[in-house]
Amino acid sequence: MLTGKQxxxxxxxxxxxxxxFQVGKSGINHNMIDQIDETLEKRELIKVSVLQNNxxxxxxxxxxxxQGTDAEIVQTIGNIIVLYRESAEQSQYDLP
Known part of the structure; x- marks a missing residue:
């Protein structure tokens, strides 16, 4: 669980x-979860856009x-979701 400062x-x-990533009218599927999971492992911090037709x-x-990626929701603002998960191999962000 992330603190407010983090x-x-x-x-x-x-x-x-x-x-x-963009979530369209077809919603979330298993393939998208797998791709987001791989990207979180490499980048740790990503944004996902929810399109208006969803x-x-x-x-x-x-x-x-x-839940599908074991990530933390940092922020949802407008139609943008910011997700974070610390990499198992190499952490890019030194959280306070």
């Missing part, structure tokens, strides 16, 4: 990132992704 630190580093709640989508 979330602020990660939000600062995620500000300049572009979304790497009728599911963005908070539910964030929870599904977080």
């Amino acid at each position: 979330k602020r630190y990660l939000r600062k580093h995620a500000h300049h990132l572009s979304p790497l 009728f599911e709640d963005k908070d539910d989508i964030a929870e599904q992704i977080a």
Whole structure:
């Protein structure tokens, strides 16, 4: 579980990132979860965009992704979800 201070630190580093994944009207599937999982292992901090043609709640989508990848939800703002999971091999971020 991330503390408020850690979330602020990660939000600062995620500000300049572009979304790497888009969730469309077909929603979340197992293949997308696997790809997000691999990307989190390499990058640790990513953004996911929820398109407007998706009728599911963005908070539910964030929870599904977080549970499927064992990641932490740093922030959901607008249609953007910021996720973090520390890499098992090499950590890029020194959390406070």
